[in-house]
Amino acid sequence: MAALLSVFASAVLAAGEGEALAGACTACHGPEGRSVSGLPTLAGMDRRRFMDRMQAFRNGEGTIMNRIAPAYDEAQTAALADHFAALDRVDDDRRHAP
């Protein structure tokens, strides 16, 4: 099982895992994690803070994240944190759009 998991883990860590996982979050948090509404923006979020918030949700905080965060293990949460941390908070194309 451990061997299987590690083989799996290296496949999982292939580029794009964070991107694929994040697709499940953006219908609520906005495309690329940039919210256009009262839900929080995830794009550009500090990696450490992201991990801390997800831990708080696993501990029961939140109206709905407490039912979502427990589904993600440490490696997946880290991949999500990396993915969102690497995105600009504001979309340059939109910001400079006429």
Added chain:
Amino acid sequence: MQSFPNDRRTLLRGLAGAAALGALGLPLGRGRAAPPSVVIAGGGFAGASCALALRQFAPEVRVTLVDRQPRFVTGPFCNAVIAGLRPISSITQSHAGLSAAGVRVLHADIDGVEPAARRIRLADGRSIGGDRLVIAPGIDFDWAAIDGYGPGHVARIPHAWPGSADQLRNLRQQLRTMPDNGRVVISVPDNPYRCPPGPYERASLIAHFLKQHKPQAEVLILDAKDHFSKEPLFRTGWGARYGERLQWRGGRRDGARVVAVDTQSRRVRTVGGDEYAADVLNIIPPQRAGRLAHDAGLTDAAGWVPVAAHDFSVPGHAGVHVIGDAARAEPMPKSAYAANMQAKLCAHAIARELAGEPVAETRLINACYSLVAPDYGISITEVYRLDGDTLAALANAGGISALAADRQTRAAEADYARAWYENIVRDSFG
């Protein structure tokens, strides 16, 4: 026109893509000089999200999307429109954002889809083919299910599921002009159907409207089921807000499934033989996959398309995918959230396969907010993992909002529901 950078990486990905298509037994075209292409039939939440996700995951792929409606009303928040809580314009969407993202959008009636040729046939005789065909036609209604109620009756008795802007306006108008002590009857089908909590949200918001404007009037739900989505939360909310004004008669035991409608008198008969008169009648008929999927022979006996969950491909039809309400994706419900989610998984798998790269392991989410009242929101969510070709809900996540919650929490979820709408619309339609 988009440009296709010809650096080495793109070239390699293109070659790998050609090899991957060859491995699937799909024709390779002229040595793959042309970029791979995907055609999408239907531009609702599923089709549109898939087109956008393909532009993101595989910018070199040419994406064409066909839908008959240049402007359309969304299911989400149409109940708020019916109850007069927001204007129709706020739930009217278009495909302008898809075009801006580089999707070729065609507004035309689709006559049929041809899975073997991976081609869309338009009503005007044109055909559009691709390396992959994604079919996302949403639902159609089973008009044979209820005696006396057919497509010709929706002007008098709207289903508003969501149908059209006209149907929403019509139902809204009927509520405004009904007698002060009148009765609204909503008929709800058995599972599966589009948006499991939708009928109960509709009943709630209509009760909210009546409470303010016609305090003597009532809402009666006639249900083909004996249990329903978020039931304990709805019942708690109904008790707190609407009391006797909102009543539910359930199915299998007392036979509350509506089997016949008299459209002139707005009376309904249930399978148990009871008759009810309504001043406003809303029939939500039983449903099945959109006609395109059915005509192409992709549906099962129940009327839905079985798919392989890892990429929402249709077994036995190479290069063909079905996403959204038309697909059979249990335990995922038929929702805009699920349609958007399935579309991304499908797009991700297509992009990876075209590039000859392995599909990353991932998680899927469904979430549905409902409004019991404008300041009273509740939700249900699940997280799924892929278990081979099926989906499995994770036991350590998901569920409904807390049964005991204070006013602030319910109000916060109502605000999040409205915020979710703004974000999913952007995430799906650009």
